[in-house]
Amino acid sequence: THYATLTDKDVSFFERLLSSGRTITNPDECLPFNIDYIKSCQGQSQLVLRPKTVDEVQAILRYCNEHQLAVCPQSGNTGLSGGSVPVFDEIILSLRLLNSIGNFDENSGVLTTDAGCVLEKLDTHVRQFGHIMPIDLGAKGSCLIGGNVATNAGGLRVVRFGSLRSAVLGLEVVLPDGSLLDCLTSIRKDNTGIDLKQPFIGSEGILGIVTRVALACPSLMSGVGLGFFACSSFEQILSTMRLARKICGETLSAIEFLDESTYNLSLKYLQRTNKPIESNKFYILIETMSSTDEQAKATLEKLATTALEKEFITDGTLAQDLTQYKDIWAIRERVSDALVADGYVFKYDFSLPTSRMYKLVEETEERMKQFSNVGNVTGFGHLGDQNLHLNVTVKDGYSDDIKQALEPWLYEWVAKEHGSVSAEHGLGLHKSKYLELNKGKHSLELMKQMKNMFDPKCILNPYKVLPYKTD
Ligand SMILES: Cc1cc2nc3c(=O)[nH]c(=O)nc-3n(C[C@H](O)[C@H](O)[C@H](O)COP(=O)(O)OP(=O)(O)OC[C@H]3O[C@@H](n4cnc5c(N)ncnc54)[C@H](O)[C@@H]3O)c2cc1C
Incomplete structure (x- = not known):
């Protein structure tokens, strides 16, 4: 796909659409939006858009779709797979200002809210009513609920509350052509045809922009x-x-x-x-x-x-x-913060049969012995969910030799065990090429067809999740 290059005319359009400093073009101000949390990748976007309303999100996507401009959706930018920052100069669509907390229904325990609300703020809010958010993770102070839904984030309480997907009762999504898909019901049971919200949960912003969410919130346990x-x-x-x-x-x-x-x-x-x-x-x-x-x-x-x-x-x-x-x-x-402080991090997030989880850490340790610049090989994670976080830190920055010793060896090891190459962080940019290894040709083909159906011009989060040729 060939994308259009951003012009002054495009910028003027967005400046007219979004009032008071919500169109960022200053390179210094764009920089933090271009770099991911673990500093594993950096884009060169020259434009960050900060809509406050769903109408604005629709107008932005309608324009980008018509003008073949690529868009990278971004929430809290705490994602760990390189999915939340542009690869080249995609326009960054920051959802942080879409942040009004909606209604909490005390009878059903369902929260309906804008997607740009910070997870921790939502948790504080629902606690007033004797409930908690169905998800908790280390990044709760910065990640946004829309980002959590887009990654189907796991976190610390999956053993108790199940995956986030099971708590999502309804979604409102802006599709790449700017049209609105309204699946924002807050009912618990609804067997009417195909459940259209599901493809948007965990697909990391390649199919549509999540703008509102209805979530079942468990009762607060004292x-x-x-x-x-x-x-x-x-x-x-x-x-x-x-x-x-x-x-x-x-x-x-x-x-x-x-x-x-x-x-x-x-x-x-x-x-x-x-x-x-x-x-x-x-x-x-x-x-x-x-x-x-x-x-x-x-x-x-x-x-x-x-x-x-x-x-x-x-x-x-x-x-x-x-x-x-x-x-x-x-x-x-x-x-995660301690690892970033220890050097460049090669970060892996695998599902594996529990009994095999630590074997992989030991074998990785063995394999890394040849490199004097490796800081630490660490294994930790959500044991109750069979989810291993394996990390290799490098003292003096990124090393291609180390990467080649780790990949694809690690991914093949996990595929042989019938595990998952991405348990909860998503494929983003870093792992998209291993999707086929994990899911097979037929599934990959169907995923590509779905992408083509929702986003025929491929403007949303290109180069992420599905394998792309970028040359
Ligand atoms: C300290 C720390 C601890 C963490 N712990 C966990 C953990 O336990 N479990 C876990 O699963 N993850 C964990 N993460 C990873 C990360 O926090 C989650 O993936 C989180 O859900 C991302 O939310 P975000 O708002 O930062 O989204 P972002 O990082 O901004 O975006 C993530 C992806 O979703 C897309 N996206 C964002 N918003 C939208 C939207 N509204 N509509 C469509 N697409 C969108 C982006 O394009 C990107 O591909 C951790 C991260 C850190 C830094």
Whole structure:
């Protein structure tokens, strides 16, 4: 596809459409929108548009479609696959100002809101009504709910609340030609034909712009418990997880793990000199939620005692108050920042059979031994969801040799195990070429047909998700 080059006439059109500084052309001001969170890629967009209304989003896309101008949708720009920044000079459509919190229905627990609202703000809002957002993740203070839906983000509580997709009851989407697809129902049951909102969840902005969302919000549980335990092997981590499932049962709300190097990096980043528990090779974090504090804490205490007796864990701590609860969670939630501080990051996000998860980290470690500039090889992630985050940090910046030693070897390893090459972060720019390896030719062909149906001129988020030839 050949795109038009942005002209002064185009810029004037957008300036007329969007009042008061919502058309950004100053290169310094465009820069932060051009660079992704982990600084893995940088575009050269000369234009950032910041619509406040859905009508404005429609007018922008209608114009871009007519004039063959490529567009990169962007929400909080916390995506980890290079999907949220332009590859070349695509116009950046920033959705941050589309941010009025809509209605919360106290009878159904359904929130209907603009897509540009920050996840954490929405969570604070629904807590007033005794509910929480169905998703929680380390980037909650910056990511926007539209970005979460567009990536079908996973996060920390999938074990309890399921995937975000299952909580999305309705969507409003602006299609690439500027028309509006209204699937914004807030009812829980609706078996009427093909569910048209589904393709927009998790397709990372290649089919349409999510402008409004209706979400089922779980009830707020007043009882919360958190345990953090050390184990000497990955086998013991798995034994502890199985025990937690048995003992904590329906109160379980998170099962996360970190290996030694991840844990040390996080503590260093947080500047913590006092370690919360005695060190070991692995750490597991178990959270429980219940309608009573007694129950949430009692199941965790029983877990801790039994796991110690059985020698699954070597040390552990249970959060006694909110400060300790936040301090322990910070060790897990700040890992992404700690990795960025450690150097250039090769970042992978795989689904794998649980028993094979750490084998891949060990083999990667072995493979990286030949490179003296590798900082750390780390494994951590959403253990309860079979989701491994594997990261390799490089001390002196990006290295092509290291990349070639990692890819496609890692992706082929995961495909052989029938895992997923992208558990939750999405394919974005970095992983699009491995889609076929994971899904096969036929699925890829159908995906291309869907893209062509919704976006025949291919103006939305080009070069992302589906494999493209860019030469
Ligand atoms: C510290 C940290 C922790 C994280 N933890 C997790 C985690 O636990 N689980 C997880 O899944 N992810 C995690 N992420 C990744 C990231 O936060 C999620 O992918 C998040 O959902 C992205 O939201 P965003 O608003 O930043 O979207 P962006 O990064 O701006 O965009 C993400 C993608 O969606 C597209 N897009 C954005 N908005 C729209 C829209 N309104 N309509 C259509 N397309 C759109 C973009 O083009 C891009 O392809 C983490 C990131 C960080 C930095």
